[in-house]
Amino acid sequence: MRAVVINEYGSKNVLVGQELPKPEIKANQVLVEVYATSINPIDWKLRAGYLKQMFDWTFPIILGWDVAGKIVEVGSEVTYFQVGDEVFARPDTTAEGTYAEFTTVDEELLAKKPSNLTFEEAASIPLAGLTAWQSLVDNTKVKQGDKVLIHAGAGGVGSLAIQMAKHFGAFVATTASEKNEAYVKELGADEFINYRIQKFEEELSDYDVVIDTMGGDILNKSFQILKPGGRLVTIAGQPDLALTEKHQVTASSHWLKPNGKQLGEIGELLEKRILKPQVGSVFDFSAEALQKAHELSETHHAKGKIVIKVK
Structure with missing residues (x-):
């Protein structure tokens, strides 16, 4: 699968494209084909090395902790979701994030994507x-x-x-x-x-x-x-x-705790249009585009959310 990774800590220029094997799911996980992800300050703080004491990971690291997409595989213990479901999530914070064509998500962190949202809009919500x-x-x-x-x-x-x-x-x-x-x-x-x-x-x-x-x-x-x-x-x-x-x-x-049940409650408010997603900018899925997206996020002046269209 295509992914944008970092192989060292540093400036936005350490974001590079790389071919990696698809991640393997555990019994309680699903494999999501990533249609969209988004940029959050944790992404570039981790990229710059500010959080390396907190997350002691080996390279390559795939950043990104927002996803909207379709389930393509389910683990043996997954009960509520099935292949083909459109979902969104704030996955667990691991070194295999969402700047990739596929990502794994624990069932308890998943929620059904609100039907009235595009994948880009849905990806702007979780984190x-x-x-x-x-x-x-x-x-x-x-x-x-x-x-x-x-x-x-x-x-x-x-x-x-x-x-x-x-x-x-x-x-x-x-x-x-x-x-x-x-x-x-x-x-x-x-x-x-x-x-x-x-x-x-x-x-x-x-x-x-x-x-x-x-x-x-x-x-x-x-x-x-x-x-x-x-x-x-x-x-x-x-x-x-x-x-x-x-x-x-x-x-x-407050440090966010990923939670599929709460995300589902937020999804209901989005479905009823009580809440509206706020997508400020959309970038393509390439190392160069992600470098620009990080640069925008680091200004602290981005309006709404910065979204990456993966598929």
Whole structure:
């Protein structure tokens, strides 16, 4: 099968095309023919070597942890899915990712692809959608009437988190650049903060929840807008315990847990058009195109999700 791999850590130029054998499935897995995948920050962070302590893998490494495609083979213990099913998933984090024509997925991490979505749209959902869902539902337990700040609302996670928070009945503020004001309001944002000229920590106060996708200084300043008892979750760093105590709030760092059942729930909202996928750009499946896609993701200014059309 064709795959785009890395044989060393480094810049985007270490992404190269390579012929590899099709992966073999275990009893609890299916083999998915990959129609589309997408780019997430974990891809280029791993490529650059930032995560090599966490994932001690041998080369070649196939990056990519989003997939939409068709099942071509099922393991002996698989009960719910069959050959020919159109599915999407955030597979387990292994060295055999989804920048390839075929990938293996554990049955419990799979969900049926919403019938109203293209494969490209479906591939944009799993990692970003589950990150937004788990941050809002499992972690901060957003409910009707909560005031929620979502940082970087035009990005992959932010664009889905805004829609989900509105579905749960929250009042949503978000940060974005001026060019994305109309876009985030279309997604449902009630209040727009132009981060280039406004300081969100001076504009907002008395918030119940912050979803932080940026880390660093932005994460630290986010404590200032929370009311006592407020909840903060970050996907981009570790909250400062001293700030948690000072502002009398709860704060945690969230690392996504792949989950087919939750992805199925998100799929139902997509099927009902309560949620809409946000595909910002689509690239072909080649080493050169993936290099460009990584370059775009690394700017932190990509709108929506960056998708790779494999088939």
